[in-house]
Amino acid sequence: MQTVPVYIFAGGRSSRFGSDKARAVLAGRPLIVHVAEQVLPCASSITVVADRAGKYDDLGLRTIPDPDPGKGPMSGLQTALHDCPAPGWIAVVSCDLAGLKTAWMTALLLLRSDGPVAIAFKGERWEPLLALYHTNLRDAVDRRIASDQQAMHRLLDDHNSIAEPLPADWPPVCQVNTRDDLDKLSAMSVPVMTILLFGQLAEKADARQIRVNLPGGNPTCADLRKAIAATEPRLAPLLPVCRFAVNQAFAPEDRLLKDTDEIALIGMVSGG
Amino acid sequence: MLVEVHIGDGPLAPGQALVCQGAGAIFLFEGIVRPSEDGKPIAGLRYETYEPMAQSVLTQLSQELLQKHELMAVRVEHSRGHVPVGQCSFRLQLASKHRKEGLAAMDEFIDRLKQDVPIWKTPVPLLGGRP
Numbered sequence: 122m123q124t125v126p127v128y129i130f131a132g133g134r135s136s137r138f139g140s141d142k143a144r145a146v147l148a149g150r151p152l153i154v155h156v157a158e159q160v161l162p163c164a165s166s167i168t169v170v171a172d173r174a175g176k177y178d179d180l181g182l183r184t185i186p187d188p189d190p191g192k193g194p195m196s197g198l199q200t201a202l203h204d205c206p207a208p209g210w211i212a213v214v215s216c217d218l219a220g221l222k223t224a225w226m227t228a229l230l231l232l233r234s235d236g237p238v239a240i241a242f243k244g245e246r247w248e249p250l251l252a253l254y255h256t257n258l259r260d261a262v263d264r265r266i267a268s269d270q271q272a273m274h275r276l277l278d279d280h281n282s283i284a285e286p287l288p289a290d291w292p293p294v295c296q297v298n299t300r301d302d303l304d305k306l307s308a309m310s311v312p313v314m315t316i317l318l319f320g321q322l323a324e325k326a327d328a329r330q331i332r333v334n335l336p337g338g339n340p341t342c343a344d345l346r347k348a349i350a351a352t353e354p355r356l357a358p359l360l361p362v363c364r365f366a367v368n369q370a371f372a373p374e375d376r377l378l379k380d381t382d383e384i385a386l387i388g389m390v391s392g393g
Numbered sequence: 394m395l396v397e398v399h400i401g402d403g404p405l406a407p408g409q410a411l412v413c414q415g416a417g418a419i420f421l422f423e424g425i426v427r428p429s430e431d432g433k434p435i436a437g438l439r440y441e442t443y444e445p446m447a448q449s450v451l452t453q454l455s456q457e458l459l460q461k462h463e464l465m466a467v468r469v470e471h472s473r474g475h476v477p478v479g480q481c482s483f484r485l486q487l488a489s490k491h492r493k494e495g496l497a498a499m500d501e502f503i504d505r506l507k508q509d510v511p512i513w514k515t516p517v518p519l520l521g522g523r524p
Binding site: 317319320321324366369370371387388392393 | 424440441442443445446447449471482483503506507508509510511512513514515
């Protein structure tokens with residue numbers, strides 16, 4: 122898979138959110154970091170476009186200024202297309218698209234061809250901030266900024282754009298506009314737990330450890346037991362006699378789990 | 394020291410007998426690797442331990458039984474890794490004032506070991522033997 126320069130747009134005013142959305146914390150990390158992690162496999166470089174230079178440098182993200190952030194994403198796109206060092210495709214993604222998955226970006230990259238100048242997801246409406254744009258659009262974008270035409274969907278309608286249907290796993294809430302969106306995403310967020318296996322369990326699973334997605338909310342050992350049965354059916358018949366050790370001590374079924382806990386599944390032991 | 398727990402690599406070397414002043418009884422149990430497992434000849438057993446949990450559960454168990462049975466001292470040793478047939482993989486020694494509580498404690502300790510201590514054994518097949 123060829124990579125492209127990725128530009129994360131963080132120039133919005135976050136007016137509905139009330140504070141800098143890019144730094145709002147989801148599952149322990151700023152939203153913009155979630156987005157950057159997902160695009161990383163597709164990125165030859167990652168650059169943030171924000172209202173001032175260096176704004177997110179502390180997060181390890183090179184940040185360039187949008188000279189006119191009040192003009193919205195069209196100005197961000199102009200900034201990105203002019204920053205891009207070589208002719209070709211760039212990827213654009215909004216810093217608040219917290220539900221983003223690498224696979225979606227990969228799907229867009231696979232659609233690249235000669236001719237089109239933009240590739241974006243389109244459900245009921247275009248998703249212009251999860252899209253690829255070609256540097257051939259530079260002059261058109263310059264003209265729109267000069268004539269105060271800022272609507273991204275018009276840009277996509279008026280040029281040779283590929284509309285890709287929304288991915289099947291696009292969640293009900295994908296983007297954070299309000300505090301309520303962030304709460305909903307937190308509830309949906311799926312921490313991944315690593316479970317250590319020993320003895321017969323390690324033999325059955327053919328692994329010393331397995332990784333399991335946990336439901337959001339306040340997961341307990343009982344939730345984890347169900348998740349393991351679903352993830353690794355080979356362990357399911359042995360699970361009824363297994364206990365959990367959390368941080369090296371046996372734990373009851375109602376024990377609340379944190380994603381930093383060391384968790385071991387202890388089957389029938391056989392020392393002596 | 395009232396409680397001593399040691400998990401070490403390979404078979405247990407012959408140890409020093411437990412000495413406890415004032416004890417009326419000293420008990421020694423040694424677990425020896427049998428030459429076959431489920432009817433099949435084996436070369437030995439490989440012990441896998443989850444540490445330090447195994448160490449801490451053995452210590453807690455020793456302390457619990459020390460109080461319950463009014464023991465005077467407990468020393469536990471267990472192997473990790475390969476232990477050949479005929480060699481010792483587990484040694485429990487304890488000192489008590491009287492025979493009865495000491496015997497009861499030996500029995501209870503070994504039962505609990507086989508229930509709660511995160512140690513697992515896997516038979517190592519004899520080379521040339523049937524799989």
